[in-house]
Amino acid sequence: MSRENVEIVKGVWAAFARFEFPAEVFADDVEWHTARDLPDRETCRGTAAVQQMLAEGWGTVVDPGCEAEEVMDAGQCIVVRWRGWGTARASGIPVDWHEAHTYVVREGLISEVREFRTWEEALEAAAARE
Numbered sequence: 001m002s003r004e005n006v007e008i009v010k011g012v013w014a015a016f017a018r019f020e021f022p023a024e025v026f027a028d029d030v031e032w033h034t035a036r037d038l039p040d041r042e043t044c045r046g047t048a049a050v051q052q053m054l055a056e057g058w059g060t061v062v063d064p065g066c067e068a069e070e071v072m073d074a075g076q077c078i079v080v081r082w083r084g085w086g087t088a089r090a091s092g093i094p095v096d097w098h099e100a101h102t103y104v105v106r107e108g109l110i111s112e113v114r115e116f117r118t119w120e121e122a123l124e125a126a127a128a129r130e
């Protein structure tokens with residue numbers, strides 16, 4: 001991966017922190033694979049589906065926030081460790097969580113995202129791509 005690809009993913013996370021979806025840096029046929037342990041696990045295909053899935057997820061939180069804590073070049077993909085927080089809309093309970101994603105960038109566009117619950121899982125998945 002190139003430094004350029006790391007910068008593309010950092011730019012995505014800068015937009016995510018503003019709760020914006022930068023559709024122009026995602027391939028039209030992007031695939032976003034949600035975490036394996038979700039009861040409604042899915043693969044979203046296309047920028048509109050990904051944008052909708054993200055909006056629905058953040059819609060469950062009041063006063064949300066998120067930040068990329070680490071963005072790393074892992075060879076065939078970029079790995080991001082991130083944190084999200086807010087207050088659960090249904091219960092009013094404060095929430096704070098940590099996850100990781102892998103991003104595949106092809107021809108300057110993000111073509112695939114995979115969600116993982118831990119940094120270690122994301123790193124293992126990145127290593128398996130080698």
